[in-house]
Each structure stands twice: as structure tokens, then as C-alpha cells.
Amino acid sequence: MQKIFFSLMAIAVMATTANAQQADIYPVIVSFNSMCCGVPSNEPVMKLIKRFKKQYKIKQVTVDSIGPMGKEGEYFLAFRLREFSKSQKIKFIQQLKKTAATMKEQGLAEIRQNEIVDKSGFSRGTALTSLKF
Numbered sequence: 001m002q003k004i005f006f007s008l009m010a011i012a013v014m015a016t017t018a019n020a021q022q023a024d025i026y027p028v029i030v031s032f033n034s035m036c037c038g039v040p041s042n043e044p045v046m047k048l049i050k051r052f053k054k055q056y057k058i059k060q061v062t063v064d065s066i067g068p069m070g071k072e073g074e075y076f077l078a079f080r081l082r083e084f085s086k087s088q089k090i091k092f093i094q095q096l097k098k099t100a101a102t103m104k105e106q107g108l109a110e111i112r113q114n115e116i117v118d119k120s121g122f123s124r125g126t127a128l129t130s131l132k133f
Contacts, residue, residue: 038073045099052088
């Protein structure tokens with residue numbers, strides 16, 4: 001009886017661990033959404049990353065590009081912000097919000113904070129690609 005109990009417990013722990021590895025929490029995500037005809041250009045966000053990196057002398061910024069999420073090319077740029085200090089994270093997110101507010105051609109860019117991304121829920125064709133700047 002004890003062997004069965006411990007076997008079931010081991011299976012439960014492994015299932016929980018496997019499921020936990022499928023989800024990530026990102027401090028900030030830029031969601032590129034379509035209103036009818038595609039998504040806005042990510043160029044303003046890329047310029048912000050390069051400018052911020054240079055200003056604060058950050059060696060490398062890693063961004064996860066997740067998509068496509070829909071029929072019109074919707075995707076996420078997900079930031080872990082591990083390379084940033086606490087104050088840099090706050091400043092970067094503030095600047096990201098200002099930048100996203102101006103991105104309204106074709107669609108819009110929306111800022112989401114402390115977002116959980118569950119990879120097991122990705123549709124076929126959705127991929128996660130790490131980009132380094």
C-alpha cells in the first residue's frame with residue numbers, strides 16, 4: 001500500500017513540475033494587436049531598447065518574441081528584464097508605456113505587466129524565439 005501511495009505522489013510531483021516548466025512569468029510584455037489590417041511596426045520599441053541599453057550601459061537585452069498569435073500576425077515581445085536593476089526596470093516600463101501609446105498605425109501595442117505565458121496553450125505554428133540586443 002505504501003509503494004502505491006509513494007508512486008502516486010511521485011507521479012503528481014513530476015506532473016506539477018512538467019506543467020510549471022510550460023509557463024513563464026514576464027514582468028512586461030508588449031502585445032502587438034491588429035485592428036483590421038496587420039500590426040504596428042515594432043521599430044519604436046527596438047529604438048527604445050537600443051537607446052535604453054546605451055544610456056544605462058547594459059551589455060545585452062534579451063527579448064522573447066512569441067507568435068504569430070492570430071490570423072493577422074499578432075505577436076508578443078516578452079521581457080524578462082533580468083539584466084536590469086530594480087530602478088532601471090521601473091524606468092524601462094514607464095518608457096515602454098509612453099512608446100506603446102504612440103503606436104497606433106494599423107493596430108495597437110498594448111503593455112501587459114506580470115503576465116503568465118503558458119507555452120502549452122500555444123496554437124500550432126506559434127513559436128517562442130529569443131532575440132538578443
